[in-house]
Amino acid sequence: MSEQKDSDLEIKLQQRIKEVLGKSLHIRHVDSGSCNACDFEMNALSNPIYDIQRFGVDFVPSPRHADMLLVTGGVTRHLEEAVRKTYNAAANPKIVLAVGTCACGGGMAGQTYAGNGGVDKILPVAVYIPGCPPRPQALLEGILRALDQYEDRGESNES
Amino acid sequence: MRAATVKALNLAVEGEGNEMFEVIRKIWKTGVVTHKLPLREASQRYRGKLDIQPHKCKNCGACVAACPAGAINVAQKGQGQELSIAYTKCIFCGLCASVCKVQAVQMTNDYHLATKNKNDLIQVVRMPQ
CATH class of the missing domain: 1.10.287 (Helix Hairpins)
Incomplete structure (x- = not known):
């Protein structure tokens, strides 16, 4: 990918956030039984190297403050209820991203008696980000893709 | 600091x-x-999307047997065979690429896999004959 295209993407992300959400995008991270690799990559987004806050994206400590849920892990039986409650607690319009191979479709564990095998079995997922774990750059790209359909989803949620 | x-x-x-x-x-x-361009290319050693060259493949099945996640499947489709890789299962370990004797399976440094459609996560390659 050329450098020009890269900087275009970056400007596009910032513009989309301003357009769609007014000011900034707030993300709540939901761990639904992941191995923590995806969580570490997500933490890396806010370090000085990737510095996601310059785009107006922030991680918040409560789903009630969040516009977007980043769900990691394949939704185990114990955390199924927690994932549902978190989704219900988030304000509309909300959007769910499946982060990592496990959240996309079960991954190594798959669908078993103790695991649901993917977030899309429980919640409506907007964007799938595979990778074990996905790079912080891949997460950034996934957030950008999700914002493209943010407006449509907002309308459908309210009706 | x-x-x-x-x-x-x-x-x-x-x-x-x-x-x-x-x-x-x-x-x-x-x-x-801080990286000015965060979406720049990954290093060459990064294990990302698989690159499969069907004309090199000898149908030995070593990659299917080596895959710890069961992400690679071979199915008979009409006259030829179809190799499908499910990125909903793949853990990007690179074992399939290392066991392939003819280098038909290779890892690339492409990490742009995020998609809205789950069907995009299954990569299908048609084998000749």
Whole structure:
């Protein structure tokens, strides 16, 4: 990918956030039984190297403050209820991203008696980000893709 | 950075000026670490999307047997065979690429896999004959 295209993407992300959400995008991270690799990559987004806050994206400590849920892990039986409650607690319009191979479709564990095998079995997922774990750059790209359909989803949620 | 600043201040109090300047110069030399273009290409050794060349494949099935996640499947489709890779299962370990004797399966450094449609996560390659 050329450098020009890269900087275009970056400007596009910032513009989309301003357009769609007014000011900034707030993300709540939901761990639904992941191995923590995806969580570490997500933490890396806010370090000085990737510095996601310059785009107006922030991680918040409560789903009630969040516009977007980043769900990691394949939704185990114990955390199924927690994932549902978190989704219900988030304000509309909300959007769910499946982060990592496990959240996309079960991954190594798959669908078993103790695991649901993917977030899309429980919640409506907007964007799938595979990778074990996905790079912080891949997460950034996934957030950008999700914002493209943010407006449509907002309308459908309210009706 | 903060620890280094504290060290510089301590040295200043102790009156060791030269060492203090050394530490401050180190801080300045580090500069800005933020990537200006975060979506730039990954390093060549990064294991990303699989690249499969069907004309090289000998249908030995070594990659299917080696895959720890069961992400690679071979199915009979009409006359030929179809190899499908499910990125909903793949853990990007690179074992399929390492067991392939003819290098028909290779890992690329492409990490742009995020998609809205789950069907895009299954890569299908048609084998000749």
